[in-house]
Amino acid sequence: MKKVEINSIEVARLAGVSRSTVSRVINNYSNVPQKTREKVMKAIKELNYFPNVSAQMLAGKKSRTIGLFMVSSGEIAVDVLTNMMIVSVIENASDLNYYVLTYIIRDVSDEAAINNVREIFYQRRIDGGIFIGTKQDEPFVDELIAEGFIVGIFDQEHTGTPAPNRIVANFNNESGMKQAIAYLLGLGHRQIGLINGDRSRLSGMAKYEGFHGAMRQHGLEIQPDWIIDGDFTEDAGYNAIKELLQRAEQIPTAIIAANDSVAFGAVRALREHGMKVPEHMSIIGFDDHVLSEKHSPPLTTVRVDFKHLFKELMQAVIEQIEQQSDSIKEVRYDCTLIIRDSCRRLD
Amino acid sequence: MKKVEINSIEVARLAGVSRSTVSRVINNYSNVPQKTREKVMKAIKELNYFPNVSAQMLAGKKSRTIGLFMVSSGEIAVDVLTNMMIVSVIENASDLNYYVLTYIIRDVSDEAAINNVREIFYQRRIDGGIFIGTKQDEPFVDELIAEGFIVGIFDQEHTGTPAPNRIVANFNNESGMKQAIAYLLGLGHRQIGLINGDRSRLSGMAKYEGFHGAMRQHGLEIQPDWIIDGDFTEDAGYNAIKELLQRAEQIPTAIIAANDSVAFGAVRALREHGMKVPEHMSIIGFDDHVLSEKHSPPLTTVRVDFKHLFKELMQAVIEQIEQQSDSIKEVRYDCTLIIRDSCRRLD
DNA sequence: CTGAAAGCGCTTACAG
DNA sequence: CTGAAAGCGCTTACAG
CATH class of the missing domain: 3.40.50.2300 (Response regulator)
Structure with a gap:
């Protein structure tokens, strides 16, 4: 059923040239006259020829x-x-x-x-x-x-x-974090928490440090209880809130989440505890996930392109x-x- | 910076055998004595050798x-x-x-x-x-x-x-459609509509025909106004409902959507018209999308593996x-x- | 401008 | 059990 493979020899034969020339037209060498190029192209079309990529690579081309x-x-x-x-x-x-x-x-x-x-x-x-x-x-x-x-x-x-x-x-996650905190500050928040991402990843560390830097810069107190480690997943956001509500004597008025999934999880956990966003807690995410604007409530977030x-x-x-x-x-x-x-x- | 490529010749040299033998151990030929195999494997490890896949293919192997x-x-x-x-x-x-x-x-x-x-x-x-x-x-x-x-x-x-x-x-979309209709029938629905998918695709056609077959089988009347073409997207579901509400004198009590995305769109359009699901309209989807159980309301759907x-x-x-x-x-x-x-x- | 030929790194019948 | 050699289908210096 399978036709015999067509190679550059057959193309060369049909076009009445050598394989070298076939190769030259395929690789767009400049020293092939228009006439010759056309003959070869015609043969290529006619035979439906595609150069074997393994052979090309073995001869030094890239795999693309x-x-x-x-x-x-x-x-x-x-x-x-x-x-x-x-x-x-x-x-x-x-x-x-x-x-x-x-x-x-x-x-x-x-x-x-x-x-x-x-x-x-x-x-x-x-x-x-x-x-x-x-x-x-x-x-x-x-x-x-x-x-x-x-x-x-x-x-x-x-x-x-x-x-x-x-x-x-x-x-530039530090800058994003700064923007988020400046915004919250403008809304009157001074008690701000963080549900962080995996700190062995650059973005996890950068957000963590960006948070600390921006808080200090604005003279806001950092409450260790309000900084919870996570791993960028929805579950992490959910668990972080559970933990926070259980453990902390007092809770922050706003929380920044390491990304939007984490924020979704946080909102879900809050809701389970009868707390509404933003009435009882303000939340900011990171990424601007496709679902963020459809989320209830539509999520304020640091967009990333x-x-x-x-x-x-x-x-x-x-x-x-x-x-x-x-x-x-x-x-x-x-x-x-x-x-x-x-x-x-x-x- | 890049080290010279290592090939089977170097492996052969280090192992004190020929390239043929190196190839035989790589390809797990049975006629290589354990001793020889070990020598070769050791050389392969030592040189961190991986056979060039283009060369292998050119010699007749598959690309995997x-x-x-x-x-x-x-x-x-x-x-x-x-x-x-x-x-x-x-x-x-x-x-x-x-x-x-x-x-x-x-x-x-x-x-x-x-x-x-x-x-x-x-x-x-x-x-x-x-x-x-x-x-x-x-x-x-x-x-x-x-x-x-x-x-x-x-x-x-x-x-x-x-x-x-x-x-x-x-x-087996016909069977899925049958299950959906039997279920609706059991709930007392007799006025059932369909927001269909692209009928040039098998599943679009199968659902369309399955719907008709099952409706006829149960002696239910098919109302052409309630059968709307779509293309499996959320927008199609949304538009279909808009169209239905505008055009039809009467509307069905239940609608089957070609998939869950279409169902989401339909629910959204209904909501915009002040209609709630399932109070004013029952909806069934297809696929069991990851979001379907989180949807509001959680979506009844035909699951597919x-x-x-x-x-x-x-x-x-x-x-x-x-x-x-x-x-x-x-x-x-x-x-x-x-x-x-x-x-x-x-x- | 163009062809003959070497070479890329493998695998595998063949011969021993 | 194992090596020498042909062959896979290209590209590209080389020579003309």
């Missing part, structure tokens, strides 16, 4: 494929943000004529999974990789970079000796693949506070 | 990569279901030691995009492909199948002459890749009605 490595434990399917990131990476690559091979890492401590990641690089399946969800300076990623592979990492900054083949991208960030990250990675420059690349975006209905003015 | 082609117009990022499907396909492949190259088709009539799809197959980037979101008997897919490529298609059934390299997977379906589809595709059998494969799952709070008993 980027690996997307997504570390995500637990029920990823529920997360609208994950989807957006995956799709965004794929589409940005597609716009630049690259393909994406996606690999999901459920557990970074699973040696077999990490070995698969290594294998994908060493086997030359990809020209470079993008990592999402790793912690700052994850050892196996650093190792790959030390080997010379080209890697783009979201939510990471340069530390130690920056390398041109390590491209980092992150948001994932699409543009991934676009620039992808561009930088591909530029490095194609040009191998020596410059150190970092993409960084600011955030914007989006005011909706989850915070109230204190009277 | 499956293409995932997702046709999805518009804002895909909002859709939790899409995410689940993509991740489900990737993880099922991963469990079988395969990789996934994902390509998003925004518009099936975009010749450039379709050419990219063809190219991916012809270039031998993948061993087979899975299509999600195509209509029944989409011509460019049929063409690929005619060329002998191995293709798995979700929401499709065999028509014409079934081929072993066309593997279809679908849900995507994860298992994709698992079996992936298995069948890979089996065909590895064994090239002549059997015709179809995977088909039943649906189950999940009763929640969006339907009321008529009195």
Whole structure:
């Protein structure tokens, strides 16, 4: 049933030239006369010929494929943000004529999974990789970079000796935190809590430090009981509120959540305790999740522009693949506070 | 910075054997004595050697990569279901030691995009492909199948002459529709409407026909005004209700939506007209979307098991890749009605 | 401008 | 059990 494979020899024969010439027209060499080019193109069309990509690669071409490595434990399917990131990476690559091979890492401590990641690089399946969800300076990623592979990492900054083949991208979370706190202050809040994200991740640490910095800057007292660790999930937000209500003698008038999912969880827990947002508690999230404006109440949040960030990250990675420059690349975006209905003015 | 590539010659040298032997241990040939195998494995470990996948492919091995082609117009990022499907396909492949190259088709009539799809197959980037979101008997897919490529298609059934390299997977939507109608009937509903999905897709057609069949079977009158075409999106559900309320002299007591997103849109439109679900209108969805039980009201819906379906589809595709059998494969799952709070008993 | 030929890194019949 | 060699389908210096 399967037709015999068509190769460049057959195209050459049909066009009445050599394989070298066929290759030259495919690779857009400038020294092929228009006439010859046309003959060859005609043969290519006629035979429905596509060069075998393995042969091309073996002869030195790139795969034009980027690996997307997504570390995500637990029920990823529920997360609208994950989807957006995956799709965004794929589409940005597609716009630049690259393909994406996606690999999901459920557990970074699973040696077999990490070995698969290594294998994908060493086997030359990809020209470079993008990592999402790793912690700052994850050892196996650093190792790959030390080997010379080209890697783009979201939510990471340069530390130690920056390398041109390590491209980092992150948001200015400190600034976002500052905006959130300034806004709350303007509404009369002085008792502000934080449900934090994973501090081994850059954004977790940056938000944590941004919170402390901004609070101090405004001379607001930081109440340790009101700062609760979490991991960026809805459950973490839910549990944090449960814990807070159980433990603290007094509760804050406003809480900043490490992201919108955490905020959703917090609102749910508050509701279960008969407390309404923003009447009894003001809440600010981070990200501006697609569901945030549909949430009840519509969530005030620090918006972050994932699409543009991934676009620039992808561009930088591909530029490095194609040009191998020596410059150190970092993409960084600011955030914007989006005011909706989850915070109230204190009277 | 980049180390010189390590190839099988270096491994052979270090292990004191020939490249043939190195290849034999990598490919698990049985005629290699344990001693030799160990020497070679040691050298492989020591040099951190991974065989170049292009060279392997050129020598006749498979790529162990499956293409995932997702046709999805518009804002895909909002859709939790899409995410689940993509991740489900990737993880099922991963469990079988395969990789996934994902390509998003925004518009099936975009010749450039379709050419990219063809190219991916012809270039031998993948061993087979899975299509999600195509209509029944989409011509460019049929063409690929005619060329002998191995293709798995979700929401499709065999028509014409079934081929072993066309593997279809679908849900028994007629049965789901029957369950929904029987349930409504049991609650006393006799005036039932349908907001349908895209009828050029199998599931759209199957639900449409299932609705008609079940209605007739129960001797219920089908009111053409209450059957509204849509396209499986929330907006379609919203618009359908708007249209219905504007146009119809009388409205049904219950409506079945082609999927949960459509149902959400319908509920939203009803609410805008001051109608509550289920007090003024009963609604049943399809899929059992992750958000359906969190919806207000929690949505009664026909549940469908995507994860298992994709698992079996992936298995069948890979089996065909590895064994090239002549059997015709179809995977088909039943649906189950999940009763929640969006339907009321008529009195 | 263009062809013949080497080379990319594997696998696998073949011969021993 | 194992090595030498052909072959997979390209690209690209080289020579003309």
